[in-house]
Amino acid sequence: MSSATDAIKRFSKGPDADGFYGDFGGRFVAETLMPLILELEEAWEWSRTDEAFRQELEGYQRDYIGRATPLYYAERLTEHLGGAKIYFKREDLNHTGAHKINNCIGQILLARKMGKKRIIAETGAGMHGVATATVAARFGMECVIYMGATDIERQQPNVFRMKLLGAEVIPVESGTGTLKDAMNEALRDWVTNVDSTFYLIGTVAGPHPYPAMVRDFQSVIGRETREQILEKEGRLPDTLMACIGGGSNAMGLFHPMLDDESVHMIGVEAAGHGIETGEHAASLNGGEPGVLHGNRTFLLQSDDGQITDAHSVSAGLDYPGIGPEHAWLHTQKRVEYVSITDHEAIEAFKLCCELEGIIPALESAHSLAHLRKIAPDLPGDHLIVLNMSGRGDKDMASVANWLEAHGDTDKLPDTTVEAAEPGRIDDMQPPHDVAKKTGETE
Amino acid sequence: MATRITRRLDALKAEDRAALVTFTMAGDPNYQASLDTLKGLPGAGADIIELGMPFTDPMADGPAIQKAALRALKGQHTQQKTLEMVREFRREDQDTPIVLMGYYNPIYRYGVERFLKDASEAGIDGLIVVDLPPEHDSELCLPAARAGIDFIRLATPTTDDKRLPRVLENTSGFIYYVSVAGVTGAAAPTPEGVEQSITRIRAHTDLPIAVGFGIRSAEQAAAIGRFADAVVVGSALISCIEQADSVDAGTRDVHALVRELSQGVRRARSA
Ligand SMILES: Cc1ncc(COP(=O)(O)O)c(C=O)c1O
Numbered sequence: 095m096s097s098a099t100d101a102i103k104r105f106s107k108g109p110d111a112d113g114f115y116g117d118f119g120g121r122f123v124a125e126t127l128m129p130l131i132l133e134l135e136e137a138w139e140w141s142r143t144d145e146a147f148r149q150e151l152e153g154y155q156r157d158y159i160g161r162a163t164p165l166y167y168a169e170r171l172t173e174h175l176g177g178a179k180i181y182f183k184r185e186d187l188n189h190t191g192a193h194k195i196n197n198c199i200g201q202i203l204l205a206r207k208m209g210k211k212r213i214i215a216e217t218g219a220g221m222h223g224v225a226t227a228t229v230a231a232r233f234g235m236e237c238v239i240y241m242g243a244t245d246i247e248r249q250q251p252n253v254f255r256m257k258l259l260g261a262e263v264i265p266v267e268s269g270t271g272t273l274k275d276a277m278n279e280a281l282r283d284w285v286t287n288v289d290s291t292f293y294l295i296g297t298v299a300g301p302h303p304y305p306a307m308v309r310d311f312q313s314v315i316g317r318e319t320r321e322q323i324l325e326k327e328g329r330l331p332d333t334l335m336a337c338i339g340g341g342s343n344a345m346g347l348f349h350p351m352l353d354d355e356s357v358h359m360i361g362v363e364a365a366g367h368g369i370e371t372g373e374h375a376a377s378l379n380g381g382e383p384g385v386l387h388g389n390r391t392f393l394l395q396s397d398d399g400q401i402t403d404a405h406s407v408s409a410g411l412d413y414p415g416i417g418p419e420h421a422w423l424h425t426q427k428r429v430e431y432v433s434i435t436d437h438e439a440i441e442a443f444k445l446c447c448e449l450e451g452i453i454p455a456l457e458s459a460h461s462l463a464h465l466r467k468i469a470p471d472l473p474g475d476h477l478i479v480l481n482m483s484g485r486g487d488k489d490m491a492s493v494a495n496w497l498e499a500h501g502d503t504d505k506l507p508d509t510t511v512e513a514a515e516p517g518r519i520d521d522m523q524p525p526h527d528v529a530k531k532t533g534e535t536e
Numbered sequence: 537m538a539t540r541i542t543r544r545l546d547a548l549k550a551e552d553r554a555a556l557v558t559f560t561m562a563g564d565p566n567y568q569a570s571l572d573t574l575k576g577l578p579g580a581g582a583d584i585i586e587l588g589m590p591f592t593d594p595m596a597d598g599p600a601i602q603k604a605a606l607r608a609l610k611g612q613h614t615q616q617k618t619l620e621m622v623r624e625f626r627r628e629d630q631d632t633p634i635v636l637m638g639y640y641n642p643i644y645r646y647g648v649e650r651f652l653k654d655a656s657e658a659g660i661d662g663l664i665v666v667d668l669p670p671e672h673d674s675e676l677c678l679p680a681a682r683a684g685i686d687f688i689r690l691a692t693p694t695t696d697d698k699r700l701p702r703v704l705e706n707t708s709g710f711i712y713y714v715s716v717a718g719v720t721g722a723a724a725p726t727p728e729g730v731e732q733s734i735t736r737i738r739a740h741t742d743l744p745i746a747v748g749f750g751i752r753s754a755e756q757a758a759a760i761g762r763f764a765d766a767v768v769v770g771s772a773l774i775s776c777i778e779q780a781d782s783v784d785a786g787t788r789d790v791h792a793l794v795r796e797l798s799q800g801v802r803r804a805r806s807a
Contacts, residue, residue: 121672122668122669125694125714129696129699130694268599278595281596285596285718288694382645385640387593387595393641398616399641399642399644399645400591401592401593401641
């Protein structure tokens, strides 16, 4: 058992019994939460082998989420870049508009099985909040979403959607008012309401079993991709690409092919204004190992171990940590992790709209930007699958503000600067200038 | 060799009264003021001192302690400065036990072995690290024991009889019973409920048991001090600093409240 192949074969095996992937992961939580986490682990272990659970999950994936999502050949982008052959895994076509619901549907079935009646979640871009509010409505459960005050301002449409779905959205003012603060507040809620409440974490972070459990529920992305590419091309892809906030859409795509040695994988972090400026969200490329939110991973932090603020134009990538399994895959060099600036992401966003008729989420635009860099130099038979993790409808205000701030105004509609006409549904959303304050600065 | 913590708790047991344990945040509202507060605590009646190590993301703390940590960090407080404060304190007081309380990341980043060495030399007697359950004893708990520093663990209302032995296993100094499921500064527990829980824990250990979370007044301290070996007060003291008109007034108000609380624990078992 010493060949390189055997070493590669182990990549999909983690975590160990204590929730570790090498040095990363674990269960660094307050004692109050430990019994809950052990109880959840038991339920998750059960779900992995229970046939009835699997069938029920698949039923909701098909009829409620709309799976399988297509593997789409991006022909015009392929021609434009003039190199590798590009496919998009269309997670943007899921119900609620992103991959997030794959995980939510799985966890809510577990919550129901555990007899929980109240669901809490953190959200950044609001996509996880919307997906959580959606499944909570579907299963008749009370739902409370913690969202940073900064993110509430820049993701107003999603706040409105969550409210329509019956969720209570609680603004979090502490810290920077972004995803990490929302997660702190959700954890505080959980230690206070231990009996009634299920904490539905939205990415492959948090204490064990969350990183592994969320990965399992997201792995449907990679399993489908594998089957679909074999059907279309008769072989596995050469390269997989996905953006990384906490890392769930990436892990979902990567995990089923981690042991396929020939498949190269690239995770794309947010470089914000540039890693050298210190204003970024690239935990692997610009962070150090540490312990936060229940696991050991790479974190943006000071020399004294204080967590520093992340920055990204995309709210869903604005997190100072990353899932522990990614931290491990990074140190093992199984996956390549790169970073993309706000500016590069916006340029790729525009290109995708114009060439493919697909408005991508700003998160997904980060992987598109890296694709733009590498595809032209690759041969025409090099197959790339990019995870189109979500659609960009939620990002209209952020993009408009960014374009305006950068003098790129020819496409800006009047509505970005004026309130909508009376009587339109937009009236139910706050005026755009609220969102504008935080959309982008530079 | 008995540690300072054990010696102090044994002595108070002989006096038949509960210890008053105070919690304040190092560096809040600034270095000098928090040092002045610290130095006056034993005189005001604190038997054991818990000193918070500020952290940006204190996920088990309520608003009062969150804000205290942020005030300290805004004043450029560091782990080094916390240790320096204790060194200064120890020049005048070699008897009052000091326990550092906080989260793991700043210690991890400092380097566990280096931290334990520096903490030990500074005169620190114990550690409470909220996000290190017994599952992670090898990280800090066992190295601390080797360095002669007590590792004090929290037991909570969710810690059942099955789990309790695991929580107690490598705990030394005392065990800290968190009387409510929740964050610091949350609602007060009922003394009857807490007494039942203490009885349950006593069946598993001879360690002294401290009770904290939600205790704000001398009356509450007296009610809990009737059966607990130690009573911990934190958020109420921190609030004195937050609400004071000046830095000096904050220190004065903390000491005044500590004097009241210490009257509470002293009369707890005499009525
Ligand atoms: C569309 C989309 N993609 C990606 C992400 C990043 O999360 P993760 O890295 O867990 O996939 C988010 C998070 O909100 C998102 O909304």
